[in-house]
Amino acid sequence: MAEGDAQDTDPTLVERWLQDQQQWQRTLFTYLDSMMKNDEFLMHMGNAMRGSLLAGKPYPTATPAPAPADDPATADRLDKVLFALHQLQGQVKDILMTLDEMRGGRSPAARSARKKTRVRKASSGSGRKTGKRRTRS
Amino acid sequence: MTDPGRERELQAMLAHSEKTRAKLDRLHEVLTSGGHYGTGATPATVVYQENKLRLLRLLDASGQPRSGPPVLFVPAPVSRYFILDLLPGRSFAGHIAGAGFDVYIIDFGTPGDEDRFADLEYFVDGLVRRCVRTVSAISGRPAINVVGYCLGGTLSLLYTALYPSTVSRLVLLTTMIDGDVKGGIAWVAHQMGLAGESYDNPRLVPAAEIKGWFEMLAPGSNSLMGRVNDLWERLDDPPDRLRDVRTMATWVDDVVPAPGRLLAEMYQQFGPGRNRLIAGTATVGDRRIDTRAISMPLLSVSAATDLIAPAEGVDAIRLLVPHADVMRLPGGHVGIVAGRSATALWQRTVQFLQEG
Numbered sequence: 001m002a003e004g005d006a007q008d009t010d011p012t013l014v015e016r017w018l019q020d021q022q023q024w025q026r027t028l029f030t031y032l033d034s035m036m037k038n039d040e041f042l043m044h045m046g047n048a049m050r051g052s053l054l055a056g057k058p059y060p061t062a063t064p065a066p067a068p069a070d071d072p073a074t075a076d077r078l079d080k081v082l083f084a085l086h087q088l089q090g091q092v093k094d095i096l097m098t099l100d101e102m103r104g105g106r107s108p109a110a111r112s113a114r115k116k117t118r119v120r121k122a123s124s125g126s127g128r129k130t131g132k133r134r135t136r137s
Numbered sequence: 138m139t140d141p142g143r144e145r146e147l148q149a150m151l152a153h154s155e156k157t158r159a160k161l162d163r164l165h166e167v168l169t170s171g172g173h174y175g176t177g178a179t180p181a182t183v184v185y186q187e188n189k190l191r192l193l194r195l196l197d198a199s200g201q202p203r204s205g206p207p208v209l210f211v212p213a214p215v216s217r218y219f220i221l222d223l224l225p226g227r228s229f230a231g232h233i234a235g236a237g238f239d240v241y242i243i244d245f246g247t248p249g250d251e252d253r254f255a256d257l258e259y260f261v262d263g264l265v266r267r268c269v270r271t272v273s274a275i276s277g278r279p280a281i282n283v284v285g286y287c288l289g290g291t292l293s294l295l296y297t298a299l300y301p302s303t304v305s306r307l308v309l310l311t312t313m314i315d316g317d318v319k320g321g322i323a324w325v326a327h328q329m330g331l332a333g334e335s336y337d338n339p340r341l342v343p344a345a346e347i348k349g350w351f352e353m354l355a356p357g358s359n360s361l362m363g364r365v366n367d368l369w370e371r372l373d374d375p376p377d378r379l380r381d382v383r384t385m386a387t388w389v390d391d392v393v394p395a396p397g398r399l400l401a402e403m404y405q406q407f408g409p410g411r412n413r414l415i416a417g418t419a420t421v422g423d424r425r426i427d428t429r430a431i432s433m434p435l436l437s438v439s440a441a442t443d444l445i446a447p448a449e450g451v452d453a454i455r456l457l458v459p460h461a462d463v464m465r466l467p468g469g470h471v472g473i474v475a476g477r478s479a480t481a482l483w484q485r486t487v488q489f490l491q492e493g
Contacts, residue, residue: 013147020154027158027165034169044168048368082251086188090263093187097270 160372167379177222179231185271189246205237207276213288214245223475232483253341255396258422280305301430309437311446316412318450339397348392354444428457435461436489445470
């Protein structure tokens with residue numbers, strides 16, 4: 001009997017074909033809906049069609065050629081100056097770190113990290129102080 | 138009465154149609170779910186900045202930094218740092234932090250045109266040294282643990298040789314030591330013309346060119362048709378797995394441009410036929426590198442199927458640092474750090490760091 005019931009409830013080939021067609025329509029509309037509502041979806045789709053699931057940024061292609069500088073020699077000199085400034089920035093940071101060590105302290109980063117720790121300790125320590133007062137009184 | 142042969146044919150067609158649709162539905166689900174790309178998976182705070190570099194300190198679940206022994210991760214400056222902190226549950230740095238260490242990661246950022254003049258000295262004696270100083274100052278420890286990955290391992294090794302008293306334990310991951318071992322990215326770059334890279338008149342080597350060197354290591358693997366077929370096959374995987382693939386693909390595609398002067402100098406010193414690390418004549422600026430100064434415990438890990446840094450070239454660290462703990466793990470260059478079997482490396486690294 002059970003077998004007969006199963007046969008009764010099993011969809012026919014035609015019914016399955018119709019269901020599949022409806023599912024395909026649903027899939028198609030889901031994609032169309034995402035294309036309309038999600039600005040980045042087409043980009044993600046484009047990436048997927050290139051075989052990549054790269055998300056959130058355009059698929060890297062050859063780096064576009066830089067815009068030709070009016071005077072390449074000037075651009076080169078400017079880049080050298082800019083990089084020299086980066087080097088100088090590093091040296092200044094070194095000096096600041098050394099000064100900080102000489103003062104017996106630490107770097108600004110360390111100070112801010114310690115400050116946070118002190119705040120945490122202070123907030124947990126205040127409970128202890130309150131406790132002491134209560135004991136004394 | 139239908140023809141049974143025809144009916145079987147129609148059933149097969151329907152099954153194929155259903156399978157194809159299921160793949161498209163899965164692809165839609167993955168493409169519309171939140172991506173993870175371009176940043177590390179673990180919450181972090183910036184504790185130091187210089188030029189494009191950011192030094193990140195990982196935070197715990199409550200948003201506070203940890204207070205355990207400090208560990209500084211040094212990634213390769215030609216790729217993005219987040220391979221070391223890829224996904225929740227698949228993060229090397231996150232795993233080390235979870236073991237109680239105070240973890241820092243260098244994000245070298247994306248170099249600008251002016252950074253083409255950056256050389257080995259700028260990276261080793263400048264950026265890396267100041268990051269170590271910062272970590273040391275924050276933690277109040279004169280010596281810290283350093284973990285270098287790939288080219289970041291080379292920077293870490295050179296730094297440690299120059300400033301050994303500031304490093305308590307050194308871990309080198311897939312770090313090429315013997316440039317004469319054939320294969321790997323150095324040989325490909327050599328064949329693709331890296332020898333022509335100028336030190337005196339450097340250019341910013343485009344990311345696409347560097348990516349081309351990596352793709353040369355496995356010709357065809359990155360062809361358009363190959364990748365599309367591969368993706369289509371993968372769409373049978375569950376969405377969670379596909380999201381992992383998506384994140385990894387993001388990293389693979391996200392190569393950054395490189396300072397030409399750095400590449401030229403590294404090629405001239407460590408490239409095929411030069412091999413100055415093994416010869417003992419390597420320099421950073423005017424300073425000779427003496428690897429005998431590296432007396433602290435050192436763990437070097439190579440990957441058995443590494444196409445970028447062949448295992449033999451990595452294991453040659455034994456020639457420079459005889460006391461080095463050298464191990465080879467199954468897997469590839471990226472797989473041992475961030476793949477599904479990466480826990481072997483993570484656990485060994487924690488064990489090594491805890492011995493200190």
